[in-house]
Structures are given as C-alpha cells and as structure tokens.
Amino acid sequence: MMRPTIFLLNIFGIKMSGPMEGVDLPGLGTDFLIPIFILQGQEDLTALPELAKAYFESIRAPQKQFYLVPGTGHGLSATELDLTLKVLVEKVRPLALDH
Numbered sequence: 001m002m003r004p005t006i007f008l009l010n011i012f013g014i015k016m017s018g019p020m021e022g023v024d025l026p027g028l029g030t031d032f033l034i035p036i037f038i039l040q041g042q043e044d045l046t047a048l049p050e051l052a053k054a055y056f057e058s059i060r061a062p063q064k065q066f067y068l069v070p071g072t073g074h075g076l077s078a079t080e081l082d083l084t085l086k087v088l089v090e091k092v093r094p095l096a097l098d099h
Contacts, residue, residue: 035061036059037091038066065091067083
C-alpha cells in the first residue's frame, strides 16, 4: 500500500550543490499511482516556478495539485510552512486515512 511521501530537497554551500542537483525528475518518470502535491515558491531562483509548473503539467497521477506560494523563494518561510501544514492536514491526511 503506497502512502503520500514528502521529499525535502537540500542544497548546500556557496556552490548551491546538493544531493538533488543532478537529478532529472522527468527522466525518472511522470506516471504516479499516488497523489502528487507540489508547493513552489513564486520567487524561487533555484528551482524556477516555470520549470516546476512544466514538470507538474507532465505528471499523470490520480490526483495532483500545484501551489504557487506568493512572496517566497527557495528557502522555507512562514508563509510556505503554513501552506504546507494546511495541505498536509486538509489534502494528504484524508487520503492517507482512506488507505
């Protein structure tokens, strides 16, 4: 039984490198058997919103939602944390409890 999963991607140091730097997400696949929720900072200069939205549009999933968070960048902010909690409680938790 699959459960929704949250991935926190970390970027390290002045070179902005990290474990996800060389990952080609579309190359890993775009067909999912689980719901997909993407929260994207509108002002993100590391993971550009346009690229995140294009990847989201290519995804096939039983349920999917893209949240563009105004006034946020790549780092966590109070606004993004509040929305993350709201999505987890209102969207992800009910799906997890159904299974």
